[in-house]
Amino acid sequence: MTTTSPDSKIPKPGTSDPKIIDGRAIAKTLTARVAEGVRAFHAETGATPGLAVVLVGNDPASEVYVRNKALQTHRAGMRSFMHMLPETTGEAELLDLVARLNADPAIHGILVQLPLPKQIDPVRVTNAIAPEKDVDGLGEVNAGRLALGIPGIVPCTPLGCLLLLRSVHADMRGKHAVVIGASNLVGKPMGQLLLAENCTVSIAHIDTRDPKGLAREGDILVVATGRRALVQGDWIRPGATIIDVGITRVPAADGKTRLAGDVDFDAAYPIAGHITPVPGGVGPMTIACLLHNTLHAAQLGAGLDRSGLLDDLRSESAS
Numbered sequence: 001m002t003t004t005s006p007d008s009k010i011p012k013p014g015t016s017d018p019k020i021i022d023g024r025a026i027a028k029t030l031t032a033r034v035a036e037g038v039r040a041f042h043a044e045t046g047a048t049p050g051l052a053v054v055l056v057g058n059d060p061a062s063e064v065y066v067r068n069k070a071l072q073t074h075r076a077g078m079r080s081f082m083h084m085l086p087e088t089t090g091e092a093e094l095l096d097l098v099a100r101l102n103a104d105p106a107i108h109g110i111l112v113q114l115p116l117p118k119q120i121d122p123v124r125v126t127n128a129i130a131p132e133k134d135v136d137g138l139g140e141v142n143a144g145r146l147a148l149g150i151p152g153i154v155p156c157t158p159l160g161c162l163l164l165l166r167s168v169h170a171d172m173r174g175k176h177a178v179v180i181g182a183s184n185l186v187g188k189p190m191g192q193l194l195l196a197e198n199c200t201v202s203i204a205h206i207d208t209r210d211p212k213g214l215a216r217e218g219d220i221l222v223v224a225t226g227r228r229a230l231v232q233g234d235w236i237r238p239g240a241t242i243i244d245v246g247i248t249r250v251p252a253a254d255g256k257t258r259l260a261g262d263v264d265f266d267a268a269y270p271i272a273g274h275i276t277p278v279p280g281g282v283g284p285m286t287i288a289c290l291l292h293n294t295l296h297a298a299q300l301g302a303g304l305d306r307s308g309l310l311d312d313l314r315s316e317s318a319s
């Protein structure tokens with residue numbers, strides 16, 4: 001079954017269908033707020049927030065994300081430092097670069113794009129990033145803070161998903177949230193954020209005994225498996241809110257490629273209450289949250305008194 005057919009009757013993102021959660025529009029609003037914050041930060045400190053992005057190897061899809069991030073960073077008025085290293089880069093060399101970025105006062109945020117080549121241990125690298133510059137929130141300090149409910153830096157993709165959920169749910173208390181995919185990057189931190197919203201949370205690996213049965217229990221369903229069109233219509237509780245984190249590049253009819261999610265959108269749309277599209281859902285929010293985290297890191301680094309990021313965003317989404 002295809003995720004979207006060319007003659008699909010389903011309204012496309014940007015057509016203001018209230019059922020579709022428009023990640024592009026919400027990301028645009030957040031990015032504008034960040035740009036405002038960057039100007040205020042500059043006025044107060046004379047400095048400009050700087051983000052370093054490190055890409056090892058030349059996976060074409062990763063290069064597109066990295067370029068998108070650089071573009072958005074400039075649009076928000078921040079400085080962007082790109083480091084593209086060859087596929088053969090050794091772990092010691094990468095750790096060396098991270099150490100230099102940690103020590104560089106022009107850099108407030110560091111993101112090392114995952115996955116890394118086999119010869120490099122991703123845990124060692126993410127933990128080498130100074131916690132106050134860990135804008136991906138993947139190191140053990142920020143992951144621990146999230147688990148304990150202490151203010152810290154929250155991973156961009158789950159944070160973006162939470163903001164999308166808040167755009168349709170004023171209160172998530174008591175809802176059953178089902179997360180399929182239990183990665184450190186998305187599934188686990190997503191579960192923590194949903195627990196903090198007072199949801200009842202189930203986090204499953206893809207090989208759970210009855211994924212469809214579990215998914216159908218979800219008032220909220222977050223899918224982050226990287227398996228294209230895994231979630232069909234009969235996986236969805238009628239009226240549920242569906243957040244599709246999957247991004248797979250698939251061949252398109254014109255010989256080019258297009259992006260597809262983990263949810264069969266056309267099958268899910270009639271049953272869901274709200275649903276995110278791919279593209280135009282979680283992806284743009286990930287980048288907007290990265291910019292937000294970078295500004296936040298710069299503010300904390302400059303000793304500016306800032307409330308916890310999540311509370312900050314809570315009052316923003318409430319306003």
Ligand SMILES: Nc1nc(=O)c2c([nH]1)NC[C@@H]1CN(c3ccc(C(=O)N[C@@H](CCC(=O)O)C(=O)O)cc3)C=[N+]21
Pocket residue numbers: 064065068111112113114115136156157247259278279280281282283284286287
């Ligand atoms: N340390 C680390 N942190 C990450 O956050 C991280 C990572 N590694 N590795 C790769 C994934 C992937 N990722 C995306 C970000 C934005 C879009 C995005 O902007 N997507 C647009 C479309 C972009 C396009 O059309 O090419 C959309 O969905 O609408 C996609 C994917 C971040 N990741």
